[in-house]
Amino acid sequence: MNGSLAEFRLGEGRVSGALGLLFAGLALGGALCFRYPAMLTMPETGAFYAAHLGLFRGLLHALLALGFALAATSVVLSRSKRAGLAGVAVAVAAALLGGIQARVGSTEGRAVFAGLDYFLLELLALTLVFIPLERMFARIPTQRVLRDEWWLDMKHFFLAHVGIQILSFLSYFPAKAFFGWAVSASLQTKVAAQPFWIQVAEIILVVDLFSYWTHRAFHTVPALWRFHAVHHSPEHMDWLAGSRSHLVDTLANRAAGYIPIFILGFAPGPFLVWVSLISFQAVFIHANVRWTFPGLRWILATPEFHHWHHAKDAEGIDKNFAVLCPIWDTLFGTAHLPGHWPKALGVVGETLPKTYLGQQAWPFRRSNG
Ligand SMILES: [Zn+2]
Numbered sequence: 001m002n003g004s005l006a007e008f009r010l011g012e013g014r015v016s017g018a019l020g021l022l023f024a025g026l027a028l029g030g031a032l033c034f035r036y037p038a039m040l041t042m043p044e045t046g047a048f049y050a051a052h053l054g055l056f057r058g059l060l061h062a063l064l065a066l067g068f069a070l071a072a073t074s075v076v077l078s079r080s081k082r083a084g085l086a087g088v089a090v091a092v093a094a095a096l097l098g099g100i101q102a103r104v105g106s107t108e109g110r111a112v113f114a115g116l117d118y119f120l121l122e123l124l125a126l127t128l129v130f131i132p133l134e135r136m137f138a139r140i141p142t143q144r145v146l147r148d149e150w151w152l153d154m155k156h157f158f159l160a161h162v163g164i165q166i167l168s169f170l171s172y173f174p175a176k177a178f179f180g181w182a183v184s185a186s187l188q189t190k191v192a193a194q195p196f197w198i199q200v201a202e203i204i205l206v207v208d209l210f211s212y213w214t215h216r217a218f219h220t221v222p223a224l225w226r227f228h229a230v231h232h233s234p235e236h237m238d239w240l241a242g243s244r245s246h247l248v249d250t251l252a253n254r255a256a257g258y259i260p261i262f263i264l265g266f267a268p269g270p271f272l273v274w275v276s277l278i279s280f281q282a283v284f285i286h287a288n289v290r291w292t293f294p295g296l297r298w299i300l301a302t303p304e305f306h307h308w309h310h311a312k313d314a315e316g317i318d319k320n321f322a323v324l325c326p327i328w329d330t331l332f333g334t335a336h337l338p339g340h341w342p343k344a345l346g347v348v349g350e351t352l353p354k355t356y357l358g359q360q361a362w363p364f365r366r367s368n369g
């Protein structure tokens with residue numbers, strides 16, 4: 001039996017242990033968000049949660065009950081009781097924290113860790129979508145869910161989400177500070193008055209053009225490459241690996257992408273569609289799935305397209321820079337889709353540190369390695 005099947009062999013309590021711990025952890029985080037909303041959640045979403053309080057309270061209860069039941073099942077079934085016992089303890093802590101009544105705490109005060117809610121909801125949604133998808137349609141079936149370095153990538157994922165407010169502020173700043181002169185109210189009115197889907201197509205094309213050249217610069221300018229190498233350092237790809245990124249790289253990319261949006265001023269609806277698309281896409285193109293989308297692969301970036309971007313194989317170096325739209329790569333001569341998958345992924349000739357802080361510090365160190 002191969003690794004992936006062994007991992008999911010029923011009746012041994014491993015799957016229930018891992019899922020129990022995940023759900024109990026999400027419930028604990030959710031209970032904390034209910035209790036300390038001012039400190040832990042994003043101010044923008046407060047009104048939304050208040051309007052759907054019953055829904056979020058129900059979700060919290062379901063996660064708590066499911067986490068507890070799965071963790072308890074694992075304690076009974078599994079020879080190693082660690083995950084199961086940890087899950088039970090976390091579920092009890094969530095219940096004690098107010099998970100049962102899910103009372104809403106004061107919203108007065110200042111956010112210190114705003115974005116915990118965003119992290120929890122996105123983690124729940126992504127694990128529900130991508131873990132089954134990667135198990136059923138794996139490009140590399142022997143790769144485990146909890147593969148090497150998954151915990152390191154989870155730290156990247158966590159910090160990018162809880163730091164969303166600071167990251168957003170910093171990435172909007174350059175456009176506002178340096179491109180105010182380019183804003184014209186009449187142009188923005190015309191742009192926002194166009195049909196909905198035309199605007200969506202325009203945002204995709206224009207933001208991808210900006211991020212194409214930013215991304216390409218991060219590959220070709222040696223000082224910038226040291227920042228971007230962090231994103232290329234995973235040797236195993238999955239939905240979580242795409243989160244690995246240096247903060248300077250993340251900020252530069254978002255700041256560049258925001259410039260055309262700031263100048264052109266699209267309507268909120270199309271902008272929201274684009275944000276949802278790009279958020280899903282950023283995860284999807286890294287996923288360990290074997291779909292190649294024969295009819296779409298030159299129009300929409302696919303996992304095959306972006307896995308080639310991460311290739312160590314010589315033919316894939318500095319290819320496929322686009323996130324959504326391979327048209328720019330085709331136009332500028334960097335598209336590469338040979339019809340087979342790359343042999344190896346990662347950075348050629350460099351060994352990056354395997355810790356979060358080590359990776360953030362690595363580009364600033366004088367010598368390589
Ligand atoms: Zn790259």
Ligand SMILES: [Zn+2]
Nearest residue numbers: 231242286306
């Ligand atoms: Zn990538």
